[in-house]
Amino acid sequence: MKNLALWCSRRKRTVLGLWVVAFIGLVCLTVGVGASFNDSSDAPAAESTTAYGILAQAGLYAESSTTTGNIVWQVDGLSIDDPSVQADVAAMASEVAAIPGVQAVASPYDATNPAATTQISAATGTAFATVTVEDGVDIDAISAAAHGLDSSTTQTAVGGEAFYVQPGGSHGPEALGIIAAFAILFLMFRSMWASVLPILTGLAGVGVSMLIVVLASNWMNLSATSLTMGALIGLGVGIDYALFIVNRHRKALMAGKSVPEAIAQALDTSGRAVIFAGLTVIVALLGMFVVGLGVLTGMSRAAALTVLFTVAAAVTLLPALLAMIGPKILSKRQRAELVQLTAGTTPASTAVPSTVAGRAVTPGRSTRWALKVQGAPRRMAAGALLLVLVLAAPVLSLNVGDADASADPAGSPTREYFDLMSTGFGAGYDNAVLLVATTPNDAAGAAFTDLVAQLSSVDNVTTVGAAPYVPGQQVAVASITPGSSPQANETTDLITTLRDDVIPAAETGTDLQVSVTGTAAVSMDLAHALMSKLPLYLALIALLGFLLLAMAFRSILVPLVGAVSNIATILVGMGVTTALFQWGWGTELLRVGGGAPIIYIIPILIVGIMFGLSMDYQVFLVSRMHEEWTHTRDNARAVRVGVAETGRVITTAAMIMFCVFASFALTGERIVAMIGMGLAVAVLVDAFVVRLTLVPALMKLIGDRNWAYPRWADRLTPHLSVEGAPEADDDSDPLDAAAHPVGADAGSTRPTTA
Template identity: 60%
Template sequence: MSALARWCHQHRRLVLAGWVLAILGLAAATLSLGASFRTAQTLPDSDSARAYALLEEAGASSSTTDGTVVWRSTGPVDAPGVQDEIATLLAQVAAVPGVESVTSPYTPEGAAQVNAVERTAFATVAVTDDVDVQQVRDVVEAAAPADLDVAVGGQGFSELPEPSHGTEVIGLLAALVILLLVLRSGWAATLPVLTGVVGVVASLLVVTLASHVVDLDSTSLTMAALVGLGVGIDYALFIVNRHRKALLAGAGVEEAVTRAVTTSGRAVVFAGLTVVVALLGMAVVGLGVLTGMGQAAAVTVAFTVAAAVTLLPALLGVLGDRVLSRRQRAALAAGEVATDHRPGRTPVSARWAVALQRAPRRVVAGALVLLVALAVPALSLRVGDPDASSDPVGSPSRTYADLMTPAFGAGVDAPLVLAARTPDAASARAFEALVAQVAEEPGVAAVRAAPVQDGQTVAVAGVVPATSAQTVETEDLVLALRDDLVPAAAAGTALEVHVGGEAATSHDLSAALMGRLPLYLGLVALLGFVLLVVAFRSVLVPLVGAVTNLVTLAVGLGAVTAIYQWGWGSELLGVGSAAPVMYIVPVIVVGVMFGLSMDYQVFLVSRMHEEWVHTRDHARAVRVGVAETGRVVAAAAAIMLSVFASFGLTPERIVSSIGMGLAIAVLVDAFVVRMALVPALMHLMGRTTWWYPRWADRITPHLSVEGPAPTPTAPTAVPVPAP
């Protein structure tokens, strides 16, 4: 690392030119080739997947999807004037590219699409995958009669979350303000933001180009930017902070750069690799869209690490001592001892380190009570697919749901599908009996099925639930069909029935992901334990790190549950009312937060370990570690909080829930877990904290996270008073 740091400093103009040319080249390639994002449609082996396979086998599947245009009139909805106005509107909709057909409720085929009592009717619009949904909405809005309430919705007109809403700019501005307050130097505050942004921009260009080769959802860009901006700024901050300390100790610019990269740069590489491995580990869940998101975010983290250990040293070399404040530069020029805090005042982190040592039991007790309280909501976590009924009031999708639900029921847009194999007459009769029985079940609004014809080997029935797809009642109906009604009807026959549809698919995806989440949790906990064992040659330090990581994950999931599932603030965030948590959110929060928790653990404990190795004074090692890393860890956590919370302000529920879950988890992890619980536990454990079996020491590879400690040339910049 020292050789890399010296080379980047000595050839700083070449390094800067290399990054600029690389970004320009990637940008040119991206503009030339464009993007090819697509959502991976693969489903885990499940009953709904088998239902769709049976439909495809029978040729019942279609390349089109149905959307809906609904309207409500102040008078009779089938009045001649209304019919004429709607006929004009539907003709314009039919002319939009990608629209295959339109079924009006004023035709014999659409007679069931009218509710005269509610003065509401709807038209079914069959569209292909390449239809421009916004164009359809614009046409309907422009052609809608003034005396009718008209809305567009349904599966065919659903839109994927946009890659970004620009809220990350708020996070970047907040990060810059925090850095200015902490470092008191404009250049020093700008460097971490600049380095993080460069790394993220380069990686997003690479991810966009990779979309031509790998199946990636467009939301992968949002995921990558969310993670990359946070960790990129933090990684650069740790190196800049170490560089400034070396300058304040009297080192020259090149020597300070080398020390920073050799020490904090090593920790950045170690922490970055940990995050990358955790993100790539999402592949064990077995869902293509999640795997793609993890890969995109891992690429971004790798680029931010590369920027931190190459671009940043070059920038530090260009700026020289301007990364220090004017007061610090003046003190150095006068031959005085310069500090990164106000003269004569003990830093807050140093005072906190002493308080921890004096009362570790009370700190542990208080931290545990708070953590348990924040994590309890996670026990009620329910994953699923939120529907339009929980969208913000006034949004197009919510307006559509408010028109459709009173007239046609909450489940009209989320019918279940019974796909049956009927190889003989007995199984056909059994299926018809099943359809008749399902129609009488509580929670079923309607059943649509044609009689099974002679020789027909595949039969299909549509079941319209009385409740929306996101409700517990609809999920219970799916389970009742699969566990009770279908087995009873098929008993003694060759009948084979599978249940599909939106609610059934959501249940199967949720069950598959949540079923594999414990495996993923176990893998990341084991990974964290092994990495910390190798880094610090201790048993208790990795054990405490692994357990506290799991506690942090529980806090993040608890925050998501309380805000988005229970609705404690979801409407204030502009994402609508309470609804199940999207099934990919827990996995993403676990994967990202594990890596970030490991980051703070590494940066905190590595300084303690460094002091322990040189003094063998455990109490001093913990005290110095908290005092000297507390300020920068607090600043890094505040930056991460700002970036994640800015994504939490987006109106897209899935992006908002990931951003807010990570923001709260980072806040609690840094200030409660790393800066309070972990050092307090280490004080209570005493010197046994660093115990390691001799036989394990012989077989464990040696890895120094922060490298050899340099010999100080001046008194430490942060006074650490003894208790």
């Protein structure tokens, strides 16, 4: 690492030029080639997907270039079939039909429309027209024409598949996170350059990687959400990784080293930890492949690529920029102290715990906290564990599924459409549960007919529709309209009842085979498939994380404590997400509607991302402890020095990540808000409660056994050096510096770092 650092610092303009050329070249390629994102989920095999396959083979289901949507209106003070209402609707329908790309408008007032009677609810004064459109039609023009019906007595809304719009990118909230990160860095470093460089480095890594992701979308199955996911993770870890290196570089400068020497030491210590931490995040992200869902594997590829480039920027671009800036990375006060130090005079103060004019300097906050934890390890561990349990408790009621329009923000177009349609036609109006039957013989056909006759008596079934069975027919379909929305527990109960009780009874003694599908059934099957693989995924990344930490720190208990505490942080993230978005404690504040089931990919994402981020802090904390243990063989001192010297930078890094993740939660997109807030709170808890309280308290209680490693394991596992080989006099205990007067070490001309 030292050789890389020295090469980058000596050829700083070359390194900067290569990054600039790479960025410009990728921009040109992206403009020329474009993007080709898709939202194919590659859902795992399940009963609901099998049913669609049967329909496709029978020619009853196929991709089409047309889609349908609904225009719904509700009148107040008039009859729904009042002549004036019919006249206004007829005019609106003619205007909509004239829009290019509109193939048909089926009005409830059209005598030739066979479904006209099902499109009117006289009791509630509600009716709707079905619009069939081609791909690429101007839905804004249709919506504008439809809202021409709005008046003091008529309320109108549009919805359905034809009017669905993919969520667009956010416009500004992420910038708030970057601004907040700059403010936190400036408060920590009191230097403009030291505050700007971590952000520039993070943006450089994210920018290059995002361009590559856009290009890769032309050859790989990637969704547009992959860009948001990559940016969210990349910004957080990129700024943090650069922060750790800048912090170590500044300490080396204050210890009297030259700029190139300081860069080399920073990369040989914190740079190694950055690479190791980045690898753990990448491993956790790529572990999502075991889940087998295309949209998740696409996100994991994009996020892993972003982390890779943020690490590359931290260990190449950042050293070049540090070499260009030189001592300006320090604050003015520190530069003045450094000048005094070089001149051989005693500085008025130091940037680190030391002594002044023969008296001890009060230890910093991190040192005082380390002493407090070590002074009462059992009480501190119990308090931290209790807080973790309280925050994680909501996960016990986790309900995984899809949020429907009933959970959309009040006043949004989708919510207005849902309210009008559900008032007139029930909450399950657009939630058909399909029964797809294979009927190889007439006996099976007769059994299917009997099944359809029984369906109306099943709880939560509003209407049943099915064409009469025709002898020789191989596939038959029945459509059930539930009385509840897709996200409701009643809908899930209905599907379960059909699959476990009603259908098996009908199939008994016949060759009839019936599969249940539909929007709610697909969501239910997908959630079950993903959640069933969650334990395997968690076990896999926990094992890999344990092995990596064991190789790095030659210990069994330290990696075990790390793995268990990582799982605790993951449960906090999932618990907070459940409380905020399922219970609805934070949905209105974040402008994402009301409480609803947690989208099925969220638990997988939180597990993968949070495990990697927790490992980051564990690596930075324990690497400093291990460094001190290697020199002194004093566990209490190692734990104390580890917390004292990394506490400030870990808490700063956590605050930066919190701001970045929380800013994404302000985009107004439910899935992004879930990920952002879940990660934001989990990161804070991980840093303050888990890493700087629970872990050191446990390590204090365990004692020297923390660092025990069997000889057979030592022979089998390769050696990894995470902390490099820093000089011994840069690693003194902060308490030693505060306890001895100036002149105790006459041979040392450098202030002690902490």
